[in-house]
Amino acid sequence: MQIEYRVNTPVTPQEFTRLLNDSFLGERRPVDDPECMAGMIENANLVVSAWDKDRLVGISRCVTDFHYACYLSDLAVHREYQKAGIGRQLQALTQQQLGPRCKLILIAAPAAQHYYEPLGYEHNDRCWVLDRDKPIR
Structure with missing residues (x-):
């Protein structure tokens, strides 16, 4: 398996939605709302993706200022490709795009709660x- 990693290569909303459905993240995202899914991928300002030929198999989708904070909104790897180091490489490549003081920030899915600490994240x-x-009160 030869995985190619790409930075800010366009990903269609359909590819993005298919990947989320083929990972465990689709259960927690609005995959049945095409307009929302399109906005999520089109408005991310840092996307690192993993490809097996022309098949999207992993993604790190972020919103960032590149200097202080990077919110890693979605980290997804296709179920058939998990446990091969793709998620780790996506995060490493994401971090390489950021300035030296920029922090990676994420909200872990319940099933992934213990995945991040061994990688060096602090809870x-x-x-x-x-x-x-819910409006601001």
């Missing part, structure tokens, strides 16, 4: 989430 319990249907 932070100060994350807060406000759903769009």
Whole structure:
């Protein structure tokens, strides 16, 4: 298996949606909302992708200022390609695109809670989430 990694190569909303469905992340993303999925991939400003020939098999989708904070919004690897180091390489290549003081920040899916600590991430319990249907009081 020869995996090619690409930085900011366009990924179609259909490819992105298919990958999320073929990973475990599709259960936690709005894959049934094509407009939202298109906006998610088209408005990310750092995308590192993994390809097996012309098949998207992994993605690191981020929103970042490149200097202080990089929110790794989606890290997904196709189920058939997991445990081959693709996720680790996607994160390493993502980090290489960032300035020396820039932090990678993410919210782990419950099933991936223990994946990140061995990679060097520190757990932070100060994350807060406000759903769009709940107005600021």
